[in-house]
Each structure stands twice: as C-alpha cells, then as structure tokens.
Amino acid sequence: MNSPSLAACLIFSACLFCTGLAGVLLRRNLILILAGIELMLNAANINFVAFWRHHPASDDVAGPVMVLFALAIAAAEAAVGLALVISIFRHYKSTNPETMEDKSS
Amino acid sequence: MIGKGILKGMMETARNLTGSFHDPERLTTVSYPEEKIPAKENARNFPFLVYDGDDWESGLRCVSCQICEKECPPQCIYIEKDTQKKADFLGKLQFQPKVFDIDVSVCMGCQICVEVCPFESIRMDRDFEYAKSDRFEGLLLHKEQLAKSNKYYHQIHPTEATETDAIREGKRQDHLAKERAKAEKLAQAKEAASKSQSKEPNKE
Amino acid sequence: MTTVFCITALTTLASAVAAMSLRNLVHCVLCLTVSFIGMAMVYLQLSSQFVGFAQVMVYVGAVAILMIFALLMTRGGQELFMREWRPMHWLVGGLVSLALLAVLVGSILQSPVIQNTGPVDKVERVKDLGQSLVYEYLLPLEALALLLTVALIGAALIALPPKQYPIKPQPRENS
C-alpha cells in the first residue's frame, strides 16, 4: 500500500488541530470544548504515527506506542472531564462556561 | 449453585420441544381450517329457530309469543307478529312471526331465550363461522336464515333434541287426550243435547 | 499522496468542522465520531492497524458514548442553540485559529523533515508492539494503568448524584 506523504499527514493534522482549537475558542458548551480538546489530541497522535511511518529505523515502534499511551490518557481525560461537566451542571444548572461566572459572582 | 434453576427450566422446555413431536398431549393445537376439533355436544353459540317437516315457513314452531324478545338480556331479538294465523303441530291456530330477526353482532349466546321459550322453538346452534364483510346487514339474521330443521337440531344436539321431541310428544299426547276428552265431552253433550232437543245442527 | 488519503482526509476534516460548528449538539457528537473513524482510517493507511482499531474502540466505542451520555444528562439536547450570536467573539476566535493554521502549515512546508524522507516500507506488528510495551515501556504502562484506575474511580465519585435512590415509599396520609 502506498501511504500518504509526511507533508500531507502533517498538514492534515495541523488542520485538525486548528479546527479543534477553533471549537475550544468559539463554542460555549463544556462538552464541545472537551470535544475540541479531543480533536487536538488526535491531531497530535496522527503526527506520532506519521513520523514513525516515515522514520528510517525499522524495528522501532515508539510512534504507535506513544499513540496508545495518548489514547489511554485521552480516555481518562474524557471520563474525568465529562464527570466534571456533569457535576458542574448539577451545581450551576448549565454547561455554558459564561453563565457559571455570572452565578459565582 | 447459581444456574441450577435455569438448567432445570431448560430441561423442561427441552422435554416439551421433543414431546411436541411424539406426544399429542404436548401438541394440543390443530391446524384450524383443515382440521377442526370435534364440537362438544352441548356447545352453543347463537340461537336458531326449529321447524318441523320440510317446509320451513309452515313448519316453524315459533308462535310469536315474544317472550324471548322480552327476556333477552341484550335485546337482540326483534319480532313482529303476522296477522295471519297458522295451525301448529297440535292443529291449534297460532300466530306466526312476520319478522323474526336476531342481531348476532349483539347476541351474547347466553341461552336465556332457549330456557324461557315455552314452545321449544328457539334453540342454540353451534356454528361459529359467522365472519361477514358487512357487519350490519350481514350479521342481522332474518327468519329464513334462522330457520333450521328439526333434523339439523338432532344432528347437532342429539340428546337435547330427543328430549325436546319427547316433551313435544308428551304435549301432543296431552293435547290428544284433552281433545279426546273434549270430543267425548262434546259428544256426550251433543248426545245429551240431541236427546233433549235434537234441533240445532252443529255449525262446524 | 493517494486519492484514498485525500478522500479520507477531506471527510475527516469536514466532519470535524461540522462537529465544531453545528447547532445540534447530538449532531456535533455524531460528526465528531465520523472524524474519529476517519482518523482511524488514516492510521490504517499509515499501516498501523492496531492503533487504528484501538482508536475506533476507544473513541467510537467509549468516548463518543460517554459524550452522548453526558450530553443527555446535562440536558444538552435543550441547550442546542447558541443563545446569542456574537460576531466579535467568532471573528477573534476564528482569526486566532486561522493564524495558527497558517503558521503551522508554513513551518511544515519549510521544514527539512518532509524533504529528505520518503515512506519506509514497514508495518507495525502487534507482537513488536506488545513486546515493546512490556519490556521497554513497562514503567509508563504501569503508571498508565494506575492513572486509568484513578480516573475511573475519580470520575465515578465526581459524577455520583448527591442523593441516593431508590426513593422510599411514603406512608399514606390517614390510612
């Protein structure tokens, strides 16, 4: 299988990263903000694999292993993050970060 | 041990599964239109009108007394008396129904009309395949549809029909006896009258 | 640079953009899932099977479901609509991310890395992966296991409702 070139992968992941960033900056819902962070993490993961794929060393699997670690961490992050969102929602009756400010003041 | 009860239950269903292939006790259903469970003798469904002889119109036992109409709990019987009378099995002139309708969509088959009928004319049928495409007119049975022969009655409820016939025979005997007695009385009276007067002829 | 990669990448990007911009939050999460699947396909094209499947398993099977549950529990369905539309906010945010994109793409295109290496013919072997996990990266793996356990318990504790059910039946008044 002919795999995509490194530049394509990197640009693709940069685009994904920026999409995630835009989501974090623009959306006003905690869950979507978390989703944006997940997108950014994934963009980084693609870079890991792409660099591993294009690295001349043949017997090393550091890239995929890093991705696996990142996956596990992302899963943990999602679990805790979403639990926090639920807990925040119980307290403030909203998942909009701005209304939270209003209430606490 | 958890799972024991479940295994026991599964053995039970397995026994029924295999049993359904060889044990008629475990496969009680029948394939209905091709195969029918033989009807019980007592089975009842909707009423019909019994007639004697071959002609349903003249042989109809109903004398239009309207007791069943009155007693019917859901009031599904509608009777209109005919002005013309006809002779019944005893030779007595009786009314006959001009209209006798039973709305079997209303009838609940309770058999009360049968029990109250003093003329043994209304009896329970056991036919149940009444599906019609027209549920108003189609299920309103008129007397020509309701009239069924005594032979048919014997076919579906042999014991009961024999009993009924015995009752009617008894009634006929009673009647004959009464007629005879009456005739004798009449004859005696006549004799007595003719003896005493012997003038006026009998108008009959 | 194959057509397959182009299609995958464009679909992934499009659904990621949709996930970040749609109004209906459930649609957002579903689009996000599509982009996760797209990324898994990119991994496959980079001949990294196990990572791709793990990606689908973790992100589609777990994270997306978790998000949906969180969405429904926070009545996300009702806060679907962005109540106020603030153009300034969007302008600034959009500009920042576009600027970052420009910087990144520029630096990637200028970087020497992309010139001197072509794709190497190699496949990720599950066996190698497993062996390197338990030999080379044993300590991180253990730490990760601990982290996951802690995260699991922590998440459960945080999300625990303040009151316990079931509700006891109330005695009838005057019975």
Place this chain on the structure above:
Amino acid sequence: MNSAQATPSSDKAQAGPMFESKTSDQAPSLDGTERMEVSMGPHHPSTHGVFRMDVELEGETVVKLKPVFGYLHRNHEKIAEGTSYLGSMPYTDRLDYFNSMTNNWAYALSVEKLAGIEVPERAEYIRVITAELSRLQNHVCLIGFLVQDMGALGTPLMYAFRERERILDLFESLTGARMMCNYMRFGGCRCDVTPAWLRQAHQVTEAFPRFLDEFEALLSENEVLLSRSQGVGALGQDLAIAAGVTGPMLRATGVNYDLRKADAYGIYNRFNFRVPLGSHGDVFDRYMIRILEMRESIAILRQAIRDIPDGDYVHPKAKLRGFKPPMGEAYGRIEAPKGELGFYLISDGSPKPYRFKVRPPSFINLTILEDMCLGQTVADAVIILGSVDIVLGEVDR
C-alpha cells in the same frame, strides 16, 4: 425523598417532543436530571387490557404512579337495574371473564339470600367443583401472564393455556360455552352433570398436579424469576387490610383470611383444605401462594368429585320467568380466585333489582398499585401490575 417531589411538574411535559419542552418552569430534582412522565397504556403491551398507568420516572425509578381506568366501562350495574334478575346472570360472566363460574355463583348466592331460596345438595357440589376448576385455570393463567410480563416470551403462558384448555373443555361440555358459561341459576344450576363428565373432571384433576410439578420446575427455582420477583412490590399487612385487599394478595402478606373458611358459604365446611400464607407480601409470595392454592384446590376437587350425591340439580320450585324476590336487601360474597367478590342487591319487590352493586376484587386490589410501585423501577411496575391479577372487565364493569 427529595424536595422536588412536591413541586407540580406534571401536566406540561406530556405533549410535545421531550427535548423542546421549556425547562425553566419544570422543577428539576436535586441532581439536575429531569423527571420523565410516561403514559403506560391504554395501548401498551404490558397493561392487561385497556388500562393506563401515568408513571413519573426519576431515571427508571417510579416516583409517582396514577392508575387510570374506565376505558372498558360498560355500565354493568346500571344495566342490571334495568333488566330482570335472570337477565343479569349472563352479564356477570363478563365481569371477570376468566372466572364466569365464580361470578355466577356470587350473584346466584346473593339472589338466593335475597329471596331465601334453598339450594339442593347436588347443586352445591357442582358449584364447588366448577368454582375450584375455574380457580385452577385462573391461577395458572395468571402465573403465565406474570412471567410473560417478566419477558418470558409466552412459554409458561402457553403451558398454562394448554392446561386451561382441558378445564375449558370441561366447561364447554357441561354448559355449552367455554368462557361465558351462564351456568348458575337461582336455586341451583342450569343443567345436571353427567357421570361421564364427572369422570372427565376426575381425570383432569388427577393430571393437574403433574403439570404443576412441571410448571414449578420451569419457574420456581429460576434465578431470573427469583431476582425479578423477590422483594419486589412488597405490601404490608396493615396497608393491605386498610385498603380492603382480599384474595391471594392479602394472604401473601400473611393475613389469614379466606372466605371459604371465614364464611364457609355453600358447603365449604365439609372439605378438608388448608390456606397457604406468605410472609413477605411481594410478587414472589403472590406467585407461590397461587401455586399452593392450586394444590389445595385439587384436594377440594378430589373430595367433591368423590362425595357428590344424587339429587336435584336445581331447586324444584325455582322460577325462571316472572321471578320476583320479596322486598329487602342482601349481600352475597364468595372467595373468587381474585379475592372477595360480592354482589349487593336491593329489591323493591319488582322483577328488577332496585340497586345492584358489585364489589370486584381486582378493582379494590388495584387501588394500592401506587403504594406497591413507589421506589421500584418501571420494569417492576409492570410485574407488580401483573401480580395483582386484574381483569379489566371487572375493574371497569
């Protein structure tokens, strides 16, 4: 229970899609989740006829349950006041259409009380036999339905119907109808039983315990059934007595009350049988009490079929037409399979009753549905309803 229980949250959430409803005027409970109002019925597969439960759910926990009935209201009592005493007899068949025999008996009993009619001994025996047979088929079908409500795909129900069929065949060959028997008359029964019929009834009775053993092997130890029914829908003795619950439901709570013993109506004091009692009052107890009662019914049937005397099957002076009881009132009650079934009659001396009132066991047992369901899950509410043993014909009348 939390504070939100008291807030009026109902009435609005019913119509409209669930996510678009305005939430601000709906008080959420403490943890911010919303209550869901579900109308189970009248066209819901679990509700045993046209019956509706307005259920309010917190997650899957029932916090409020309102039984709504009346969908099958047929004006039974008013119709009875407009027809002759005999004319109401076929209508009583249709109250609890599983047990037309016991319904007939309860009505006949109250009319006999009202008019002071004697019942010949043979008729009493026939009544006991038919009543206990209908108790058998009622209980076995109820258990079938109950397990069906637990999701058992109808297998126990089919077995129950297989056995019920044998009893219905008996009824058919005796009375002509399988369900709407219309068999009892004031002062006896409509027709006599034949020796052949008694032999057949004996066979059915003797075969029944074997079926019960099979049925219990299928169900009684099944772990799924145990965990579904034990501790579910528990009912306390005090509440049960206060609410007027009768029948197996009351006995499952441990109250020793069986009209066959307490009233000894008919000739029940001649038979040797026991009254099983539960101690938890939950769904499993109701299930087991019914199984045990069936075994006792078989004992009664054996004695009755053995001892049935010759004689009249109906009081020779009983009138069919032009029946007019003297002025007065009477309440006749029997232990129907579902509980105490009573008919209250007032006569003004005319051929029609002045007042006709039914005391249906299912209706009164149903009134405490909410008390049993609170704090349980929706799935439990379904089987609690199943364990009450209702027939909507009787509930709505």
Place this chain on the structure above:
Amino acid sequence: MWFEDLLIQIKSVLVLNAPEGLRPILSAMLSATPILSAFGGLFAAVTLLERKMLGRIQNRYGPNRVGPFGIFQPVADGIKMLTKEDIVPKTADHSIHFLAPLLLLLTAMLGLSVIPYGEKLVAIRFEAGIVFFFAVGGAAELAVFMAGWASRNKYALLGSLRAIAQMVSYEIPLILSSVCVLMAAGTLSLDEVAKSQSGSMLSWYIMTPWGLMGCVLFLIATLAEVNRSPFDIPEAESELIAGHMTEYSGFKYAVFFLAEFVAMFAMCALTATLFLGGYHPPLPILAFIPGPFWLFAKLMVLVLLFIWIRGTMPRLRADQLMEFAWKFMLPMAVINLISTGCWIALGRGSLGWGLSALINLAAYGALSRWLSSRPNQQKRTYRFAEGPMHAA
C-alpha cells in the same frame, strides 16, 4: 481443501480477466458477495427456524401456512416488510433516523469480514482481527443510540440508553473472556487462533476448563451484546414496547431485524472460531467435508442454543443485568484469565488442566454462593393457616 481451492480458483479467474483498474474492487466484491449471501440466506432460514422451534417449545406448530411446512414464510415476511408504509415521526431527526438501521447493519456485517471460514477463506486477513471485530462492534452502540434518539420517543430513548449501558458493560467480560484464548494461541489474528486448534475435537479450547468457562462467559456476554433474551431489556416489550425500534416500520424495521440476526451470527461464528475449533472438523477423518460447513454447523448449534434459551427464560431487570455483569461476569472472567495463565505456565498438560479446573470451580462456587445469598435469591418456605381467621 478441494472446496476452498475451487472457490479461490474461481475468484482468481474472474479477477484476472477483469480490466486492471477494476481488479481491487472486483476482488473485494467477490469476497464479500458469498459471505453476505450466505448470511442473508441463513437469516431467512433462522427466522423461520426460530419461530418453528419456539412454537414447538410452546406446544404449537409455528408458522405452517405459506408453502409446505411454512418454508416460504420468510419470503412472505419479506414482502410484507418491503411493502409496508414507512412511517417516520414528524418530529424525528429524519437523516439520523434513516441512517441508524443502515449503520447497525454495516457494523454487524463488517464483523463477518474477519472470520476465517476455511484455512484459506478469510475476507480480510488482519493481524489484529479480533480487535477489529470488537472495535466495529463498539460502533453498534452508536447506531442504537442514533435510532433511539432520532425517533423522539420516550420509550425509544429509554430503550436505546439501556441498550448502550448494557452493551458497554458486557463488552468488558466479552473481551476478557476472549483474551484467554488469545493468550493460549499467542496471537490476535483469528485465522491463527483457528489454526492453533487443528486436529481432533480434543484440541479445541472448549475442552480445557478455562476454555469451557470462557466459552460460557463469552456466550452469556454475547446474549447481552446482541440483545437476546434473557438480556433483551432494550426491547423489553412489556415495558418499552420495542425499545429503540419503536418508531421504525417497514423496510427499516426489517433492516434492524436483519442487523440483529447478522450480529448474532457474527458473534456465534466468533465463538465457534475462538472456542470450538472454527472450521476444523471434530474428527480428522471428517476433513473431507469442507471447512465452511463445519463453521456453519457450529454456528447453527449455538444459534439453536440461543433460541432454546429464549424460549425458556424470563428477562432480567436493567439494574440486575448490570449487577450480574459486574458481580459475576467480570470477576469470573478475570479469574479465568488467571486460570488460563496457570494452564499455560504449567506446560498445557494435565497438571495445568487440573489446577485450572480447580481455580475455576472454586471461583464459581464462591461467586455463586455469594450471589445466591443475596436477599432476592432465597428459597422460601410457606406456612398454612392455623388458628382463627382474621376478623373481617
């Protein structure tokens, strides 16, 4: 062997005669078509078989109207389903409502692509085939959610949430109980797993104590994963009408139905591959019968077992289902892993066999003792009334 070679010959002839550009597509289609058509036919046969067998269990005949012994019943059902009006609720999310059944079917069918049907008959030979299988299975949850959410029906939503909760929690014991086989076979690839069980029946993994326990656990988890009774809580008709399928009718409903059955077949095929020797015959003498036949025979045995269970069992409650997953399935699966480890460490001989059996039996005994000591698993005794009646 001859059968597989024949199939491969046919395929290579067909592919090689095609124009260059079409070859990969043609090859993929030629791999997919026999699998899909075989399972499509199996679906039709099993719907009939299930109804027949359930009927027999319930002392009925089952469908017997259409054709001799009702064998054309599936055709009639199909015609009925296809000609039925497709009703979509007005407030439903139309696109998602439409996509959900298709996605479910897709996930179910993708699982079939990694099953080895014969030594040479694997549609896609992934090195991590079983991970692919479970990853694709995970997407089914999403489809169920889409169906429930897009219907805008409370019953549907409740049903789909229950389904997701159930599938997520049973995925863990499912994967853990398959891991023991992967440990023993030392590979993630399904055809390697199947190959490692070649020989007679005795070399199947179900013949070891851990394999038996793993197989039982795997089957129970499979029941939950494909929403079959007694775990059909998502569609509990006595509570939730039809769960996430409440608002579906006609063709889409048929697709749901198909997806459910295909998922069941896929899981059964996986069970057969993992524990029952896959395409290997029970005795080496029987090797002249082609491998696919054996796989399908094993699959059918499992499907019949599922139907039998369905005819017997009442349904668990949602919370009891979770309880069962976490309190019985998960500990048992973990202990089973330990027992597998012992078996491997002790050289796969009779010593390891005995120790593994011991561990499993002890664990099962202890767990079932603990579970049946709970308040809702009691054996009760009943008393009969003595003394005076309660005053009326």
